[in-house]
Amino acid sequence: MPRFAANLSMLYNELDFLDRFAAAAADGFQGVEFLFPYAFAPEQLAERLRRHGLTQVLFNAPPGDWDAGERGTACLPGREAEFREGIERAVHYARALDCPRIHVMAGLVPSGLERAEAHRLYVNNVRWAARLAGEHGIRILLEPINGRDMPGYFLSRQDDAHALVAEIGEPNVLVQMDLYHCQIVEGDLATRIRRHLPTGRVGHLQIAGVPERHEPDVGEINYPYLFALIDGLDFDGWIGCEYRPARGAVAGGTSAGLGWMSASCADTTASRA
Numbered sequence: 001m002p003r004f005a006a007n008l009s010m011l012y013n014e015l016d017f018l019d020r021f022a023a024a025a026a027d028g029f030q031g032v033e034f035l036f037p038y039a040f041a042p043e044q045l046a047e048r049l050r051r052h053g054l055t056q057v058l059f060n061a062p063p064g065d066w067d068a069g070e071r072g073t074a075c076l077p078g079r080e081a082e083f084r085e086g087i088e089r090a091v092h093y094a095r096a097l098d099c100p101r102i103h104v105m106a107g108l109v110p111s112g113l114e115r116a117e118a119h120r121l122y123v124n125n126v127r128w129a130a131r132l133a134g135e136h137g138i139r140i141l142l143e144p145i146n147g148r149d150m151p152g153y154f155l156s157r158q159d160d161a162h163a164l165v166a167e168i169g170e171p172n173v174l175v176q177m178d179l180y181h182c183q184i185v186e187g188d189l190a191t192r193i194r195r196h197l198p199t200g201r202v203g204h205l206q207i208a209g210v211p212e213r214h215e216p217d218v219g220e221i222n223y224p225y226l227f228a229l230i231d232g233l234d235f236d237g238w239i240g241c242e243y244r245p246a247r248g249a250v251a252g253g254t255s256a257g258l259g260w261m262s263a264s265c266a267d268t269t270a271s272r273a
Contacts, residue, residue, distance in 0.1 A: 001231060002227050002230060002231060002239050003030065003031060003237070003238050003239065004029060004031070004238070004239050004240075004241055004261055005029065005030075005031035005032055005033050005055075005057045005058070005238045005239065005240045005241065006020075006024040006027075006029040006031070006032050006033070006241055007032075007033050007034060007035075007206075007240050007241055007242040007243075008020040008021070008024065008032050008033070008034040009034040009035040009036075009242075010242055010243060010244055010245075011024070011241060011243075011245060011254045012024065012253065012254045013245075013254070014253040014254065015253075017039075017040075018040070018044065018048060020032075021048040021049065021051070021052050021054060022048075022051075022052055023253075023254070023255070024052075024054065025052035025053060025054055026255075027254075027255050027258055028261070028262075029054070030053070030054065030055060031054065031055040031056070031057040031238050032049075032054050032055070032056060032057065033056070033057050033058040033059060033238075033240045033242070034059055035059065035060050036059065036060055036062070036063070036066075037059050037093050037097070038062065038089070038093070042092070042093050042096035042097060043096065045093075045096075045097055046096050046097055046098075049097060049098075055098075056097040056098065056099040057099065057100075057101060057204070057238045057240070058099065058101045058102075058103060058141070058176075058204055058238070058240060059090075059093070059094075059097075059099060059102065059103070060090075060102070060103045060104075060105060061086050061087055061089075061090040061102050061103065061104045061105065061129070062086035062089060062090065063105045063107075064076070064079070064082070064107070069108075070107065070108070071105055071106075071107055071108055071145075071150055071153060072104065072105025072106050072107035072108075072154075073086070073105075073107050073125075074104055074105065074106045074107055074121070074122045074125040074126055074129075074154075075106050075107045075109060075118040075119070075121050075122040075125075075154045076107050076110065076121070077110070077113065077117065077121060080121075080125065083125050083129075084125075084128065084129075087102075087104070087128070087129040087132055087133070088132070090102050091132060091133055091136060091138060094133075094136070094138050095136055095138075099138075100137065100138055100139055101138070101139045101140075101141055101203060101204055102129075102133060102138060102139070102140055102141065103141045103142075103143055103176055103204075104125075104126055104129055104140055104141070104142065105143075106122055106142070106153065106154035106155045107122075107153075107154055108150070108151075108152040108153055108154070109152055109153075109154050118154060122154060122164075123164065123167055123168055126140060126142065126164075126168050126170075126173060127168050127169070127170060127173075130168065130170035130172050130173045131170065133172060134170065134171070134172045138172065139172045139173070139174055139203050140170075140172060140173050140174070141173075141174055141175065141176040141203050141204055142155065142161050142164060142165065142173065142174070142175055142176060143155070143161070143175070143176035143177075143178055143181070143206075144156050144157055144158055144160065144161050144175075144177075144178070144181055144182070144185065145178070145181050146180075146181040146184040146185045147185070148184055149181075149184075156181075156185050157185060157186060158175070158177065158182060158186065158192055158196060161175045162175060162196065162199070162201055165201050174201055174202060174203030174204070175196070175201055175202050175203065176202075176203065176204045176205075176206065177192075177193075177196065177202050177204070177205050177206070178205070178206040178207075178208075178242065179205065179206065179207050179208075179221065179226065180206065180207060180208035180209075180210055180213060180242070180243070183210045183220070183221055184210060184211070189221065189226060190225070190226065190229055193226065193229055193230060193233070194229070194233070197230065197233045197235050198233060202235070202237070203237060204237055204238060204240060205230070205235070205237065205238070205239045205240065206239065206240040206241075206242045207223060207239055207240070207241060207242070207243070208241075208242055208243035208244075209221065209243060212244075212246070213243050213244050214243055214244055214245065214246035214257075215243060215245065215246060215247060215257045215260055216241075216243065216260050217259075217260035217263075218246060223260070224263070227239075241261075245257045
């Protein structure tokens, strides 16, 4: 049966951030993820996790100046020292939250920078991050992101992410396969799931409806079919729910739109019976 993790940066936005842990637990989530933890002391977040019996499954390393439009620094020239400081900070948080995965955002390729140079910087930076994180049993994840939502992002395709994992050559570097981004860029999701999950190089999945990034049962993707497929491939990781609630925006908050989750779990159980 799929294990769903609530993305607290996108779900339960009707509540203050620290109150979202309780709401997620009340709705049956056992794991949570979010974009960035750095606005809060790690002790605050760890206490919320303990209080509500939740597992922190993922968060992002510092992305540079997010408010100014930066989306990671791993491929940016002249930012190596900042990148390393950010990874050290992320590892500190991961250890405090007992979180085994950190997503390292690649960044937007600067105008005029040769693609080969961005590639070299990215590989070297991620390799350094992996070696530091590996000392503490933490995995580094690489996520292809679609160019419609994030124009100019360094990494957008699944095969490219898997090739980078092989090139970087560190055992704790894996792919974060977001099916929302994958559908927009490439489609053919079932075939890509069958190709990549058995390799053991996918460390985390994420979902949202396409095209509006609402609940998974809104839009063009047949998620119950994909959940049964994922379950049949014995994927033992988490599936992060990284979407913008649509039904909850009308009435009842995020919880009002979670019927898809119980239905999906029931469908998956029935398909394996």
